[in-house]
Amino acid sequence: MLSFDEYREIINSHLTDFIPATDPEAAVLRESMEYSLMVGGKRLRPVLLLAACDFAGGDIDQALPYACCLEYIHTYSLIHDDLPAMDNDDLRRGKPTNHKVYGEDIAVLAGDGLLNTAAEVMTGEVIRHSDDHQAMINHAKAAHEIMSRAGIRGMIGGQTADVKGEYMEATAELVRFIELHKTADLLTAPVRAGLMLAGADDEMLDAFTSYAQAVGVAFQVLDDILDFEGDEKLIGKKVGKDQDLGKCSYVCVHGLDAAKEELHRLTGEARKAVSGYGESASFFTELASKLEIRKY
Amino acid sequence: MLSFDEYREIINSHLTDFIPATDPEAAVLRESMEYSLMVGGKRLRPVLLLAACDFAGGDIDQALPYACCLEYIHTYSLIHDDLPAMDNDDLRRGKPTNHKVYGEDIAVLAGDGLLNTAAEVMTGEVIRHSDDHQAMINHAKAAHEIMSRAGIRGMIGGQTADVKGEYMEATAELVRFIELHKTADLLTAPVRAGLMLAGADDEMLDAFTSYAQAVGVAFQVLDDILDFEGDEKLIGKKVGKDQDLGKCSYVCVHGLDAAKEELHRLTGEARKAVSGYGESASFFTELASKLEIRKY
Numbered sequence: 003m004l005s006f007d008e009y010r011e012i013i014n015s016h017l018t019d020f021i022p023a024t025d026p027e028a029a030v031l032r033e034s035m036e037y038s039l040m041v042g043g044k045r046l047r048p049v050l051l052l053a054a055c056d057f058a059g060g061d062i063d064q065a066l067p068y069a070c071c072l073e074y075i076h077t078y079s080l081i082h083d084d085l086p087a088m089d090n091d092d093l094r095r096g097k098p099t100n101h102k103v104y105g106e107d108i109a110v111l112a113g114d115g116l117l118n119t120a121a122e123v124m125t126g127e128v129i130r131h132s133d134d135h136q137a138m139i140n141h142a143k144a145a146h147e148i149m150s151r152a153g154i155r156g157m158i159g160g161q162t163a164d165v166k167g168e169y170m171e172a173t174a175e176l177v178r179f180i181e182l183h184k185t186a187d188l189l190t191a192p193v194r195a196g197l198m199l200a201g202a203d204d205e206m207l208d209a210f211t212s213y214a215q216a217v218g219v220a221f222q223v224l225d226d227i228l229d230f231e232g233d234e235k236l237i238g239k240k241v242g243k244d245q246d247l248g249k250c251s252y253v254c255v256h257g258l259d260a261a262k263e264e265l266h267r268l269t270g271e272a273r274k275a276v277s278g279y280g281e282s283a284s285f286f287t288e289l290a291s292k293l294e295i296r297k298y
Numbered sequence: 299m300l301s302f303d304e305y306r307e308i309i310n311s312h313l314t315d316f317i318p319a320t321d322p323e324a325a326v327l328r329e330s331m332e333y334s335l336m337v338g339g340k341r342l343r344p345v346l347l348l349a350a351c352d353f354a355g356g357d358i359d360q361a362l363p364y365a366c367c368l369e370y371i372h373t374y375s376l377i378h379d380d381l382p383a384m385d386n387d388d389l390r391r392g393k394p395t396n397h398k399v400y401g402e403d404i405a406v407l408a409g410d411g412l413l414n415t416a417a418e419v420m421t422g423e424v425i426r427h428s429d430d431h432q433a434m435i436n437h438a439k440a441a442h443e444i445m446s447r448a449g450i451r452g453m454i455g456g457q458t459a460d461v462k463g464e465y466m467e468a469t470a471e472l473v474r475f476i477e478l479h480k481t482a483d484l485l486t487a488p489v490r491a492g493l494m495l496a497g498a499d500d501e502m503l504d505a506f507t508s509y510a511q512a513v514g515v516a517f518q519v520l521d522d523i524l525d526f527e528g529d530e531k532l533i534g535k536k537v538g539k540d541q542d543l544g545k546c547s548y549v550c551v552h553g554l555d556a557a558k559e560e561l562h563r564l565t566g567e568a569r570k571a572v573s574g575y576g577e578s579a580s581f582f583t584e585l586a587s588k589l590e591i592r593k594y
Contacts, residue, residue: 087402106383121417
């Protein structure tokens, strides 16, 4: 296995390789898609996909297009989320948001373009492996896993609850629903898809699904904490927005101390989920620990 | 083969069947997706997919999910196109547009949800046919065909040129680019995907691709004509918008008379493309003739 930074370097070097060539008439569309892709980011989701595939003995070259597609989906969700009609953010990762640079019309289309490209690339990969029936099944399962967790039962469902939560009573159940679907689903998808591409067995899939869900919920709890007490300069966008928008977050329902306890509990749960794999799973246990103390 | 109305009845009876079950927290998302799906429409794209599959001897039950996915994609593109940041339409098919009923935030998410659902359903269908290698290949090809023509080289690229065309000189080349990609690609995709599901040969694919592209460009030319002289009540939305927005249309570049000639020429070209199949292709030749004289 490689280090997080080594996997990230692979992603950063190839992130736009899989986007189909576009006509000059649509040049601005491609430019705006690439702008938001290359503006930065942890690359946590694509790294998880490469690492999971690698861990289960798969070929990370075959996993690379799927890893990039995960980042296309994550990036489209940020572009649409930043729109004036949604969270109305001017800054993302310290840079102007897509619609501030390209206008709202192109930002809508750039988001659509990134989501569509993910599906286009992955279905193309399924066909590309049609000389090996089992590989083809593994690829189709990975593509379906990603589209399902990104969809209306997954991330888009979570986004809907997040948007509508502004007008509803914030309950512990609603907060958990948002954490699980808005955030954890798109961290679970790469882990499961990476394992599926490598043909991993159900036992490994189950253990790493538990790991990824715990890491994913912890990730959102910490985002909620950082929105209360984070450093705007480090985060690269305005903090305190959850309160301003009346968002339903872990902190506002349970308080800051309980949120920190929950973050610590979930991180332990994540490490425990893969403890049966011992030292060989240290990439994942160490990542969970690092994510617990991230500042942005 | 069935009649257009019979195919359409199958679509209308099953259109929402393939949308995955949603959680109560995301009920409004599903409601808004179904609102725009069921507000009406010619169902031209899904009917073309069923008819093409049927024509080539395929199983229309297997084609039905793909036909519905085409309508999900078409509908998402209308929801996003109607947004204030895009064409800013209040009415579509005589009813309030999605964002007028559900708000802009949910309209963005409903569009995303429909596009994602299409990819989710189609990749699921590929897996569902994994006991038959050739069927699996046919399904993957159909899914990829649809996602490609809907994407940044297809419909989204055409939409981009349409939006940006408002600020550019309207040339004959730009108008043809918009017609081909904004409109014809999403009429070509169902014909090709339907044939692919049935395992049609390249000769048939080529002939029907020419047919569909001619019908598709003709469809947009007539839309441009109707925007000049159509009946607002029949069309169900405001006419004259192309001029108001400075859109780049066939009529504004070539004039109304030339547009009518071009419509007639393209319809003949479409019929000629499948003339080698004689009477057996009458569904398609008659459809081209009917589309030439549509009033909405």
